[in-house]
Amino acid sequence: MAPRGKIFGIGWAKTGTTSLGRALEVLGWRHCGYRKDLAVNLAQGKTDVIWGQVASADAFEDLPWSMLYPEAAKRYPDARFILTTRPTDTWLTSYRKMTLRQGDDDPDRRRVREFVYGFDPTMATDAELIARVERHNDAVKVFFSDGPERLLCVSWECGDSWPALCAFLNVAVPMMPFPHENRAPS
Numbered sequence: 001m002a003p004r005g006k007i008f009g010i011g012w013a014k015t016g017t018t019s020l021g022r023a024l025e026v027l028g029w030r031h032c033g034y035r036k037d038l039a040v041n042l043a044q045g046k047t048d049v050i051w052g053q054v055a056s057a058d059a060f061e062d063l064p065w066s067m068l069y070p071e072a073a074k075r076y077p078d079a080r081f082i083l084t085t086r087p088t089d090t091w092l093t094s095y096r097k098m099t100l101r102q103g104d105d106d107p108d109r110r111r112v113r114e115f116v117y118g119f120d121p122t123m124a125t126d127a128e129l130i131a132r133v134e135r136h137n138d139a140v141k142v143f144f145s146d147g148p149e150r151l152l153c154v155s156w157e158c159g160d161s162w163p164a165l166c167a168f169l170n171v172a173v174p175m176m177p178f179p180h181e182n183r184a185p186s
Contacts, residue, residue, distance in 0.1 A: 008069060011082070
């Protein structure tokens with residue numbers, strides 16, 4: 001069966017979104033991952049530009065898509081949504097390493113982060129960062145509570161992989177290891 005319908009990966013950064021994107025490509029979906037240009041458009045309120053890109057792919061993950069799930073659910077009533085999560089301690093460590101590695105000299109990246117978090121995450125406490133991610137995850141679950149068949153919650157780090165993803169998408173499990181992309185350097 002050929003993949004059909006739009007898939008939106010709506011997990012927070014550093015929760016396995018890149019691995020999800022690669023897995024969806026392996027399963028045959030045309031994929032669009034993180035797009036800084038579109039995330040900047042989101043921060044500027046230019047969502048028409050973002051929605052204009054949806055025809056170019058079938059599967060989306062990371063920003064700006066993780067912030068647009070309510071509108072995506074309305075625009076694409078047959079779409080499926082995947083919330084990638086990660087244990088708090090490993091998420092925080094990974095996120096801090098990423099921001100340190102990327103630095104804070106890119107004004108667009110800074111603008112997007114402040115829009116998404118509601119504050120400057122480079123100056124935030126661990127508790128503030130964790131609370132923001134937990135609010136996102138809780139809001140997603142509440143939003144899809146009346147249509148739980150449209151939402152899959154997974155944690156690759158906790159052992160979810162092909163079986164959960166493929167059952168949700170009603171496709172065969174590939175005969176290859178699940179991809180774990182974008183791992184931080186040791």
